[in-house]
Amino acid sequence: MNRLEKTVTADQRQETKMVPVIVDEIIPERDRGRVALECRNLSVEFGGLKAVDDVNLAIGKTEIAGLIGPNGAGKTTFFNLLTNVYKPTRGSILLDKVDTAGMSCDRVCREGIARTFQNIRLFDSLSVEDNVKIGLHTQIQSGVLSGIFRLPKHWRSEREFHERALELLDIFHMADQANVPAGSLPYGDQRRLEIVRALATNPKVLLLDEPAAGMNPSETEELMQHILKIRNDFQIAILLIEHDMNLVMGVCEGIAVLNFGKIIAKGTPSQIQENPQVIEAYLGKQEED
Amino acid sequence: MGFLTNLINGISLGSVYAIIALGYTMVYGIAKMLNFAHGDVIMVGAYICYCSMSYLGLSPLLSILLSVAGCTVLGILIEHFAYKPLRNAPSLSVLITAIGVSYLLQNTALIIMKSDPKVFPSVVEDLPSVELFGGELRIQAITIVTVLTCIFVMLGLTYFTSRTKLGKAMRACSEDKGAAQLMGINVDMTISMVFAIGSGLAAIAGVLLCSAYPTLMPTTGAMPGIKAFTAAVLGGIGSIPGAALGGVLLGIIEIFAKAYIGTELADAIVFAVLIVVLLIKPSGLLGHTTTEKV
């Protein structure tokens, strides 16, 4: 928490306080309106192996939540369930009361869940700007015929694409790299571009899979500021997987810990830090000495 | 009896497809490439056998051995000069190269052997055909030899890939080349061996095919090559039993379509079956699905 104190401006902290921390198993009826995403009994099995086992989790409308756990705990698999890359064996995913479990990946995105990937997945051969424009695909409409025959609609939508893409790139001050092929960006910029592209889809919930991986401490520091800024500007919920505890403890209001596919702890950063089960999951059982 | 005759002919033709498909499947398994030139190796094998029997007057068995040896060397050469430099190239580029090799083999054969069809002497002329049901059902010797060869080849390959050191190395390479290399497996050598084995099988298939259908031309291998490839995909590419099953099924379907629907439409039906199977089970009959890791 010290880090947060140091790096976050007073103004931003005030807004942070306004956000409810929702970490209960099932959200009480009166709080339903404040929930952005809720999953109930979410499970997936791969040939008998329960990769995600009966997970109940809810994220508030403008909450920044963290999902942590040792390697192989099922964190990325959980993201893949939320975005329906894998079909859940059981359970439901409620996004604004709509059950997205079983929808196709692209439909889930249109419903309002956007994500980044642990192993970066950009459209490498296309420019940075085009990557963001593809993120905006569902936001700006223009048919194939107006594109081929260059009808006025095409020009109008292209102008909007261009303006909004640059606007979004400006979050990370990347507008000057708009014409660079995405594949040739430095690693950190590729991660940032993935976030911009996900934001372009106008999500209600943003899933970040190890956003700070490969970044140095000062870059991570900067990323924390950005995550807060994104939440405040866009008023969305953010769920992030991260191994960098400074980042997790610094920006997350609620944290869930996953181990062997099960949620073993939920709570505020300070609660998690003191939880003996979490310490055990990370460090192993303490031998008697 | 017509039905039984057709069935036997189908199994026989299918066995040839199966042997070719086994080569296709092995190469695909390890090199992840569609070796379009594979069909033309069949043709080369048949020509070598033809030449050694007709011009050198060698015995059929010696000719077959010569043909297998020649194709094995050819397979290694093709891999070394045409495919090896493309190990890291996109699969489409490798495919184009394979098409180039296919044209190269066809046209070299055209220049050396000319385009007029040669009548292929059967390699099993001395063997009598079997008559059943008081002569009503006549099974030609070549049919029996073909089916037996196919069974033998399939069993041999299964043993080879599951029991021998080189076979295991092959399977390791097809799973993960990088990891195999780290385990001390010579990946280049293993891939060469697969091409060698595949091409050797193609030579056998060529001889058997031309013994049953004795017209030999530079384009003889093209269509059986494509069909064997379809057979490999039908059975599940990468799977050895799949290739054998796909080959035999394809042969049976083709012969039955020819007998009951019409010679001209037989190929269309063969391909239609393939499309239907792939739509129902995209990984083929015995193939297993692989999911991309996200």
Add this chain to the structure above:
Amino acid sequence: MEKVRHLSKATRSNLITYGLVTAAFIIMDLLIETGSASYSLMGLLVPICAYICLATSLNLVVGVSGELSLGHAGFMSIGAFTGIVVVQLLGSGTNDVVRMLIGLASAAATASVAGILIGWPVMRLQGDYLAIVTLAFGEIIKNLLNNFWLGVDKYGLHFSMKSAMALGLTDGGRVLINGPQGASGIPHLSSFFAGYLLIMFTLFVVLNLINSRSGRAIMAVRDNRIAAQSVGINVTKYRLMAFVIAAALAGMAGALYAMNYSSVMPKKFDFNTSILILVLVVLGGMGNIRGGVISAAVLTILPERLRFIGDFRMLIYALVLIGAMNLTYDTRLVEWRRKIREKFSAKRQGQDERGGVSGE
């Protein structure tokens, strides 16, 4: 300001392509006018135009959409025979230009219907599986047309899958498609100018599509299917879109090609033709439309120029293919090209590289 510069980059690249085709057309036309073009070259002009259109349309599938299609000749075939039947039915009473246009439009229509029929189920498959199914499709089309008879008499159209006799035409009826013999007595409606216009139209459609919202979605699916889905793009829709548009354009090219000859057989549009078109695309650079246009022109002329060496001509063709691929990916050469490019880009520092449709 930024926008104007950005747009002009893609547009400039496209204009060069249009300009190149137009310049080549004018030069060829002048050569013909002055009588300096050889007879054999003049016979090749319409096929060259058709192959340029085919290469451009296949490039949309292979280069832009990133799918391997081995049955492009099937669509060409459908377009060719549809075009022939339609212009025959319209009869010589109709103005030739109108006849040609209706022929081309109906060719595009049937080819795109075939594209949807085959593409709809097949787009669930990927990679080599899609390739093999398109191959199978091409062979099926060829086989079906080999067994297809169509005739017309005063009672209308008749078709049969058995023989010309089975059509049961009355006196004065004529056979339009005659099984393996294909169609004959085709009106010679194609011309070099028509070919030029069709190239321009094909380029217009493909280049504009690439530089539009839909084109970006198609390329996104090519670059990373899962990421494309994650931003809400319907993968099947855009793969199918590229496939069907390419099929329609190939159908038109097929009709252009067929109406250059008095008779056309179904076996002309076989697997080898599909491969030939694919080779044009690959040698021109996948996704590089201009490269495809150039390679289509060169590779259609080259085998004809090499005719004097007889059977060796296809041998050389094969060696060119293998050599081109090997040289492209030879590690030493790749390294060398990378160095050159670095030197080159160091010189014009600050200038950004962005060709609209480039994609080496």
